[in-house]
Amino acid sequence: xxxxxxxxxxxxxxxxxxxxxxxxxxxxxxxxxxxxxxxxxxxxxxxxxxxxxxxxxxxxxxxxxxxxxxxxxxxxx
Numbered sequence: 001x002x003x004x005x006x007x008x009x010x011x012x013x014x015x016x017x018x019x020x021x022x023x024x025x026x027x028x029x030x031x032x033x034x035x036x037x038x039x040x041x042x043x044x045x046x047x048x049x050x051x052x053x054x055x056x057x058x059x060x061x062x063x064x065x066x067x068x069x070x071x072x073x074x075x076x077x
Contacts, residue, residue: 028065037061 018026038057046054054060 028062032065034058034061 038061041061042057045057045060048054
């Protein structure tokens with residue numbers, strides 16, 4: 001069962017500092033048109049039913065982009 005937040009927890013959650021990761025992901029979500037990219041890729045992405053279930057397209061697309069941006073030298077090779 002989920003534990004109910006206390007007043008202190010709810011107060012702290014509003015004042016918590018945003019991490020670099022959260023800032024990066026937020027900026028990435030505002031800059032990239034994810035829906036348009038997913039519409040282009042979706043017809044070619046594997047479907048459920050042929051063995052192991054594939055990861056969700058939106059997750060894999062974000063992972064792929066983050067990998068390219070964080071390791072640019074490896075992606076160019």
